[in-house]
Amino acid sequence: MKTTVKMIGLCAAVLTLGMAAPAFAETTLRIGTVLAPNDPMGQGLEKFKAEVEEATNGEVVVQVFHNSQLGDTTEMIDQARAGANVGTVTDVARLSSFVPSLAIMSAPFLFDTYEQADKFALSEEYLEWGDQLKEESGLVMLASNWYQGPRHVLTQKPISTPADLNGVRMRTIGAPIWIETIRAMGAEPTPIAWGEVYSALQMGNIDAAEAQPTAITGAKLFEVIKHVTKTGHIQLVTALVVSASAWDEISEENQKIVRDLAVENGRHASQLTIDLGEKSLADVEAAGVTVSDVDLAPFKEAVSGVYGLLDLEEEAAIVNKVLGR
Known part of the structure; x- marks a missing residue:
């Protein structure tokens, strides 16, 4: 009788643990933009969403909100800094209040081509400023090569x-x-x-x-x-940033996947910008x-x-x- 009771208790414990512990910890990144879905940035974010979810086997889910659904860019940045699970594509100059050197990305008549901006955005010097951003603001910069075109x-x-x-x-x-x-x-x-x-x-x-x-x-x-x-x-070179609190929930392996895809899709969105600019x-x-x-x-x-x-x-x-x- 005691053995039967013990076995029942053990089975119940195993079932309880099985229900409480999923196969993986799913993390959702909510990313907003003030731009329309058909804008190159919107198209790039949708492609980023699909590829991140596939590459992480659904462990990282990306939700995209267009047309200021989550607020203006400054409001989204403030939400992310307050710990809300919000990210956005922002001109880097808005981040210079935390790391002043970042303002250089929006300096007048600085870059002649997108290729120059892309090269600098992946330089050791620039990435060091990106690391400082997390410490100073609670924001994580995934990529800074999302080009929106000449102003x-x-x-x-x-x-x-x-x-x-x-x-x-x-x-x-x-x-x-x-x-x-x-x-x-x-x-x-x-x-x-x-x-x-x-x-x-x-x-x-x-x-x-x-x-x-x-x-x-x-x-x-x-x-x-x-x-x-x-x-x-x-030349409006923008960055994809997310809340540090949401980012820290993602495994190191998946963080690398997300960062790499942020850079890759930044280039995709940027090429769309270049292709569609003259037509616009x-x-x-x-x-x-x-x-x-x-x-x-x-x-x-x-x-x-x-x-x-x-x-x-x-x-x-x-x-x-x-x-x-």
């Missing part, structure tokens, strides 16, 4: 020199490198959430904006502006907006002091060294 000036009047931007209220990203670049170009920097840009232009709360070609079409800004001037003043500008022009080239020399001269103003001259020298120029 151009969107206005209601023709622009040919920085003087034409005098007094123009231009929406930009609320990080010092962006604000000082737009100010140096002659405009009045006005940071507001990306999701509010269309209505702000429509209602006249701002006079202008600056954005990459695919974002102009994705947000339908061609409906509320008259001119696109191809300044390309900043053609679509904008077809909608009745004037798309113009411009002499960049006056704009480059106007922003040349931004590096010294924000104490980024040493970082610029590091970029030039890595790129061999």
Whole structure:
């Protein structure tokens, strides 16, 4: 009788343990973006999701939220820092408040090609700054090679020199490198959430904006502006970041898989950006907006002091060294 009772108890314990301990610990990464699903970044995130889940055998699940479903980029970063399971694709300049050197990725007229930005984003020097980011902010940078394209000036009047931007209220990203670049170009920097840009232009709360070609079409800004001037003043190189608390739940083996796929899909999304950029500008022009080239020399001269103003001259020298120029 005692033996039977013991056997029953043992079987019950085994069953209980079996129910309590799954074969693997599943971790979900929730990643949001302010951009539309058909934007190259959105497409890249969906591909990243599928490949991560397959490569980790479902041990890491990625949920993607488009069109500011989780908030504006700054709000998502704040949520992640507070410990929420949230990640996003962000311009690196927003992260410079934690690691000032990171602002160099958004410096004006720094990179001539995506290949240069990709090379620097994987350099030892840059990755060291990425390691500091986790310590200083509670954010983990998975990859910094998600290219969104050249930022151009969107206005209601023709622009040919920085003087034409005098007094123009231009929406930009609320990080010092962006604000000082737009100010140096002659405009009045006005940071507001990306999701509010269309209505702000429509209602006249701002006079202008600056954005990459695919974002102009994705947000339908061609409906509320008259001119696109191809300044390309900043090459928008962005980073995929996640909450450190969610990241630390992932095994080292799976962390390597996720990082490698973040870099690989960053390149995929970036190539989409490059491929779709000219088409986007053609679509904008077809909608009745004037798309113009411009002499960049006056704009480059106007922003040349931004590096010294924000104490980024040493970082610029590091970029030039890595790129061999």
